[in-house]
Amino acid sequence: MISECGFKAISRVKPAATFRNFQFNSGKATLQSGSERQLEQIAAALWSLSNRTVLIHGHTDTQPWKGVSEAESDRLNQKLSEERAATIARALAERGIPMTRIETHGYGYNNPLRNENHQGAWAKNRRVEIEVK
Template identity: 40%
Template sequence: MKNSKLLISSLAAISLATVSGCVTDPNTGEQKVSRTAGGAVIGGALGYLLGDIIGGDAARIIGAGVGGTAGAVLGKQFDDQIRELDEEVAGTGVDVEEIGDQDAILVRLPDGVTFATGSANINAGFYGTLDSVAASLVKYPNSLIDVYGFTDTTGSDALNQRLSEQRAQAVADYLVSRGVARSRIATQGFGERYDYLRVKTGDGVAEPLNRRVEIKITPVSQDDVQAAQGM
């Protein structure tokens, strides 16, 4: 893992391959097109995932009050956390992915399940899943957490931008209510941008499925903390 990676922005594009298939939504029991299904185009240049953390300067690292993890331990803790998260959310529709080379963990909450259309209220049936995510963040405290909100295309651009910010804040507030330090968390809304999946409907229109929130967990090393303190 690169030293001081939190202090250097490195935008990168991510391309994802597609395969055919359908899945049963574990929360609703309904059949839906998989995020990797044929006829769907998964979001293109998601450079924000590998970019710097929100407000990614030394002040945020210091303000978060994390001590950092020794380099020799950081890699193992990263592997342990991503494995445990994957096991905890299995069957919920949540995706847990590694970003870069142990640069961050991305927890992607599913479209259409976390929020209803036009709402920033977390569906009550999803609380248990968020409880598992929060428990992981408490167990592994040496990380910064970015919460990204998104919307579908229903409504105006301005309305959707505000709604995406509210969704990100709702998830952040819930994590804090479960013991995650607020100082570790930053939020950002992207509105209709970076749609995760487009599915062609019967009339040939590509419909975005984008009512989601992503939680990016960026581990902090002792080298990161020392570099921040020295700036």
């Protein structure tokens, strides 16, 4: 069922899979429109893996927040990454996945997919990854 949900598995180690499919606007933890169908498909796939834990990893881009200190920017990015993970966790819970199966983690900007400073790289780094273990 996971292969039918329209997502590319980034890594697969039996029986776990990682998906990097939800991206966010800069400074936001709200899902972009059009994510509903994807969430439905992932929730359906997760139901078939009822004994698995769902790890949700939130990330931000490497841009500093404007008008604040570096330490405050780090704190805000950490908080934002946690909020992004929580957004996906709530969305999956609304679709029937028990919160007891879900763990959320925020990494701020500490684990970028792209170590470049341009709009394309920043957009790829603003993401949530769903890992099934």
